[in-house]
Amino acid sequence: MSHDHDHDHDHHPEAPSPVEARALALESLLVEKGLLTSEEVDHIVSMYEHDIGPMLGAKVVAHAWVDEAYKQRLLEDGPAAVKEVGISYPAGTQLVVVENKQDVHNVIVCTLCSCYPWPVLGLPPTWYKSPPYRSRMVREPRSVLEEFNLTLPDEVAVNVWDSSSDVRYMVLPERPHGTEGWSEEQLAGIVTRDCMIGVARPRIPAESAAR
């Protein structure tokens, strides 16, 4: 190979560090053994990078459902209560947890921008940040909720909580009937991000109900 070419075009891959090499070794061996494909690993990584945030909030909700004293602490002092279950909540920001009841439904919005309780819910979905959601949820919450397939009877009051950089809200949904005796992990499994924003209610999957 001649040496008179432009050195900027030289392209030597850098040797991986020992730990990188071990990760590469394991992945390539597992692929060769037919246990997984690299595409499946790609998929898992990107899914978790974006979707797992809300699971922390679900854990808080499930704990509140099984422990009445914890629920009271959660409603009184959100940041302290989420710390109890191992979630760090940044100082200087209030977290107010609002409880859904038979006759009261809560939903959160940020009319000004996209304030969101990210330590418990991860990053906000795109629609949460959209101007129509932000303006219409305040003016006509029932219509917006219907668009999310959540139709509330007239006797249920709807409270809309407008988040700010100082105060963030999270909805504590009602525990559905038919979940008696479930473990906290099972309960957390039915608490979705949308339930904690207030645009959905927890639902029991058909397979669990049949068990």
Add this chain to the structure above:
Amino acid sequence: MSVDNRVAYLDGEAALPRKNGELVFAAPWEGRAFGLAVLLSEKGVYEWDDFRTGLVDEIARGDEAYYESWLDALESLLLAREIVTREEVTKRAEQYVALERDPVF
């Protein structure tokens, strides 16, 4: 019971590093190590709790970055289950370090 939920239940010292509630991988290999462990559990190669126990033990030994402990736990479990052998892992890793294989994630 989904693996998602089990992953979320890693807590205390074993809790996943996060920023703004999202998982944080400081380098691509960390994401790969994470994905491998979760995927093998989803596929039923081992129970998630078996991996979690190993991870907690690795972390308890201290002095390693989180995902190094994670990778150690994964490797130990795969060796214990005879899914891979130490010889093949060592040999393959040496090939990557020597650039005999393309180190692309």
